[in-house]
């Protein structure tokens with residue numbers, strides 16, 4: 001089952017006391033975590049499925065447009081007035097959408113460390129915080145690099161000349177290459193407004 005594989009780092013309680021929240025809020029936070037976990041899972045599965053299908057039917061070059069169009073569209077589709085879904089990375093390809101905020105950067109650095117230390121299972125982080133806009137539940141889940149990803153995110157020898165040329169044209173500031181299987185490519189980041 002999903003839960004048994006999850007190596008979660010819950011810092012919710014520490015933040016609760018800071019925010020003056022009560023123990024009763026723990027149930028509320030847990031329901032947000034469940035929701036975000038489900039959304040992240042679905043979002044990643046749908047994206048990977050579309051990507052695989054496109055590569056198989058029309059080749060890697062055409063799949064670049066899938067990543068470019070479908071990924072942001074799906075993120076938007078899973079977002080609503082009180083939920084914001086995005087993908088971030090320490091080495092983003094899309095500098096506008098993929099550059100992490102300070103808290104996301106810290107989480108990604110932690111995920112990298114955990115991956116290097118050989119922590120088993122999916123890597124997640126849950127935090128609750130307050131800002132001028134209200135109280136927020138923030139869920140992050142690491143996205144590992146799979147063999148399929150290497151043809152667009154791998155080392156120079158993994159990426160065809162045509163794909164390299166297309167990527168250079170579409171993403172002149174691309175940093176999202178040089179990955180090996182198992183390394184953390186980025187994370188899904190979901191912020192939900194609690195109140």
Ligand code: HEC
Nearest residue numbers: 060063064067068087089092093094098149152176185186
């Ligand atoms: C066909 C080429 C291609 C393949 C294969 C591919 N990607 Fe990407 N990836 C892209 C492109 C293009 C973008 C930029 C999308 C955008 O503009 O938002 C991207 C962006 C991302 C991002 C968002 C952060 C960033 O760097 O901008 C993540 C996370 C990501 N890819 C993970 C993966 C994973 C995991 C796999 C394998 C399951 C994968 N990608 C396979 C082309 C690819």
